[in-house]
Amino acid sequence: MLCDSMGLHEEEGVGLCVDDIPHILKGCVPDRYEFSPHKSITPDHPMFIASPSLKDKIHCVAYVLDINSISSITSKEVAKFKEVQKEVLNCGTALVVLLTKIDKCSEILQDNFLNMNNSMTSQSQIIKVSKMLDIPIYNIFMVENYASELELDPLKDTLILFVLRQMLRIVDDILEDLPLETGNLAPFPLLS
Ligand SMILES: Nc1nc2c(ncn2[C@@H]2O[C@H](COP(=O)(O)OP(=O)(O)OP(=O)(O)O)[C@@H](O)[C@H]2O)c(=O)[nH]1
Ligand SMILES: [Mg+2]
Numbered sequence: 480m481l482c483d484s485m486g487l488h489e490e491e492g493v494g495l496c497v498d499d500i501p502h503i504l505k506g507c508v509p510d511r512y513e514f515s516p517h518k519s520i521t522p523d524h525p526m527f528i529a530s531p532s533l534k535d536k537i538h539c540v541a542y543v544l545d546i547n548s549i550s551s552i553t554s555k556e557v558a559k560f561k562e563v564q565k566e567v568l569n570c571g572t573a574l575v576v577l578l579t580k581i582d583k584c585s586e587i588l589q590d591n592f593l594n595m596n597n598s599m600t601s602q603s604q605i606i607k608v609s610k611m612l613d614i615p616i617y618n619i620f621m622v623e624n625y626a627s628e629l630e631l632d633p634l635k636d637t638l639i640l641f642v643l644r645q646m647l648r649i650v651d652d653i654l655e656d657l658p659l660e661t662g663n664l665a666p667f668p669l670l671s
Contacts, residue, residue, distance in 0.1 A: 482537070485514060487563065489555035492517050497562050502527075504570040506535025533657075538650040539573040542612070546578040546604050546621065552611065560612055573649045576608055576619040577642065583623075620645060 484503070488494030498519035502508050509526045520527060528535060542560065544552075567574045581601060601621055609616045620642040623635050 506531030542576045578621045
């Protein structure tokens with residue numbers, strides 16, 4: 480399941496409330512809950528999920544950034560991203576960055592996939608983001624989204640699906656390290 484959230488904003492009281500983030504990550508916030516930028520959900524809210532199961536939790540957080548606007552990210556925004564990262568780390572959730580609007584998908588796909596970060600400009604942006612947010616380069620990906628196209632583009636699709644598969648692999652690694660919870664992970668009935 481993919482969940483989209485309100486964007487982060489450098490000002491307090493605008494965009495997603497950072498205090499909501501640990502609750503979202505742990506799976507305590509129900510579907511269709513209406514977020515307020517001013518006030519986070521609290522455990523006494525009637526819709527609050529007090530005992531979330533593994534499937535309610537967030538397994539991978541993706542920061543989506545426009546590759547052309549990396550230089551204009553302010554220090555206040557970086558501070559907010561890092562605040563979120565602290566919560567993500569506390570919850571043992573995976574974190575990746577998706578750089579969008581690359582608009583030269585074919586150039587990236589001309590390289591061997593394993594070397595897809597070697598295209599010079601993209602590589603320098605990846606390194607910039609990695610240093611700025613303290614996120615390893617192997618967790619930073621590039622995608623080109625559909626914006627105005629009417630037809631499907633196999634090159635865009637290939638890159639998007641490649642990145643999605645990498646995200647699933649990262650999550651898989653984390654899930655493998657979790658202790659088995661009966662009814663959550665066990666694919667077959669446990670024999671005792
Ligand atoms: N050319 C191009 N346009 C893109 C790409 N990704 C997004 N866009 C366009 O950028 C605009 C904003 O995209 P959104 O996905 O709404 O961005 P957002 O950050 O979720 O915006 P909010 O939800 O309003 O905070 C839209 O007009 C998209 O079509 C991309 O990879 N290439
Ligand atoms: Mg959006």
